[in-house]
Amino acid sequence: MHLKIHLPEEDRTVLIDSHQIGQPLTEILRSCNLPLNTRCGERQLCKSCVVDVLRKGEWKSEQGCKIRVNESLEIRIPEHAMLAYAPQILSDYRINVPYAYAPQLGKEGLVAAIDIGTTTVALSLVDLSNGAVLRKATDFNRQMHYGDDVLTRINLCLTDPSALETLQKAISQGTLAPMLERALSEAGANIASVKGFVVAGNTTMLHLFAGVNPSSMGMSPFTPSFIETRVSTAGELGLFPEAVSVTMLPGSAAYVGADITSGVLASGLVYDDGPSLLVDVGTNGEIVLKYKDKMYGCATAAGPAFEGSGLMCGIRAGDGAISHITLTNDPFRVFNEVIGPPKTKAIGICGSAYIDFLAEGYRIGFLTTRGRFERSFFDADDVRLQKGEYGLEFVLELGLGKRKILIAETDVSRLLQAKAAIAAGIMTLLNRIGLRSSDVKSLYLAGGFGMHLNVENAIACGLFPGFSPEQVQLVGNTSLAGATLSTIDSSILPELARIGKEIEIVELNLDPDFEDTYIDQLVLGEA
DSSP: OEEEEEOSSOEEEEEOOGGGTTOBHHHHHHHTTOOBOOTTSSSSOOSTTEEEEEETTEEEEEEGGGOBOSSOEEEEOOGGGBSOSOBOOOOOBOOOSOOOOBOTTOSSSEEEEEEEOSSEEEEEEEETTTOOEEEEEEEEOGGGGGOSSHHHHHHHHHHOTTHHHHHHHHHIIIIIHHHHHHHHHHHTOOGGGEEEEEEEEOHHHHHHHHTOOOGGGGSTTOOOSOOSOEEEETGGGTOSSTTSEEEEOOOSBTTBOHHHHHHHHHTSGGGOOSOEEEEEESSSEEEEEEETTEEEEEEEOOGGGGGTTTSTTBOOSBTTEEEEEEEETTTTEEEEEESSSTTOOOOEEOHHHHHHHHHHHHHHTSBOTTSOBOGGGSOTTOTTEEEETTEEEEEEEEOGGGOEEEEEHHHHHHHHHHHHHHHHHHHHHHHHHTOOGGGOSEEEEESHHHHTSOHHHHHHTTSSTTOOGGGEEEEEOHHHHHHHHHHHBTTHHHHHHHHHHHEEEOOGGGOTTHHHHHHHTSSSSOO
C-alpha cells in the first residue's frame, strides 16, 4: 500500500507499513513530516485539514482527520491545509519602563528569553556581558497538532493520561530545542554558552511546559497548580544544557498569566497614573485596568477566531494570508493585501483582514448592524455573492489553484462573538469603576495581532467600543519583553511577583451584568 501525495511544489509517494493500516491520514502524514493543519485537535470541528482525495476517478474534498487509510490513496494537499507554511510571528516590543543592567546569572554567556504562546513562540538570545539581544527566533507552538486553544489542551490532559507528556515534548523538544539551535547557529555560539532560560507565557502553557497537569484549570473554581515563580533545570524539561536553570515567570491567576504580568510591567501600565488598559488580543483575550492604585484583570473567552479558526478560509498570519482588506463603493471594489513576496497567491484570510472586512463592510453598507449581507447591495447576477452550504458567501478573490477565498455570513457571526467577548470584557471592567471609554488615558494594545491591526477599523467595528485612535498605543510582544527584562535586571522578577499578587481578578461569569453587556456588543458599530 502507498500514498501518492500531490503537494503545492512537488509530488511524493509514501509507503504504508502494515502497522499503519487503518490509522488516520493525519497520523500517517505527521509521521513523514507532512503535518496537516489540525486546528481543532482532530475533533472534526473545522475544515483546516481538508484535502482532495481521488475516489473512483473524481477528486473529492474530505477532512483529513476523518480519513482512515485502509487502501492505497492518491491525495492533493492544498497549501492552506499544511501546518508548515511560513508564520508571521511578532518578536518586537516596546518597553516603556527604565531598567538596570544587573543580570541575575552573572555577566558571561547567554540567556534565552522565551514567550510561549498558545499558537506561537518567540525566543531572544541575550548576551549577559552587555544585555544586548543577539538573535531572535520564532515558530509555531507544535502543540497546535493537538488543539487550537488552551481549553482543548486542558481537556486532552483531563481525558488522556498520556497527553501531558506528549504536549510537554511538543513544546520543549519539538519547538524550543530547534529554535534555540537555530538562534545559536545564527549568533555563531554553541550550546555550552547558554547559562539559563527565562520563560513567560499564559498559565496553561507554563503548566504544560513544566510537565504539570493543567486539568484543574478546566473547571470551576479554575485553580492552577502554580502561579508563582517556578525554577527547574533544563534537563528536567527536555532542554540543553541540562544543568542550567529554567525560570518560569509569575502570573496572577489561571487565565491571567505571566504573559500579562510581563505586559503590565513592560508597557508601563503598573506605574501609569491611569485610568489605563492593557489589552492582549490573541488566542485568548486578557485585559487589565489600572485605576489610581488598583489593578483589575479579566480573561475573555474570545476563542481563536481572530487567528482564523473555525472560519471558511481562515488561517494564521503567514505567507499567503490576506492581511488587509479595503472595500470601496460606487463602484464597488475589493482590494486585498497578501503577506509574502510580490505576486504571492492568497491561500486564506488572517485575523487583521477579518477586522477590516467587518469595519469596511459596515461602513459602505454591505454589512448590516447584525452582520448580515445586504443582498440589495449587489446586482442579481453578481458572482461574488453566492449561496453556500451554510448561507450566503462573499468571494474576495481566486487564490492559489484558483481556489475561492471567501467570507461567509457564518464567519461574520463567529467574528462578532469573538469581538463582543473582548469588548464586553473591556466594558465590564470600566463599568465596575464607573468609567467611560473616553476617560481612559491609554489603551496599551499587546500581542502580534494587535501590532498588525488597522486600529481605526478595530474601533469602527466595535472591538474597542467608544475609543479613539489617539488613545491606543501599540506595545508589541510584551510577554517576550518581560522575559528579556528579567534576564537583564535582577529586580524585575520580584516586581513581576508583586504585580501578580496585586491584580484583582474579575470573574466575568460571575458578574451580573456581563451577559447583557456581551449581547449588547454583538453588533457592528456603536452598541
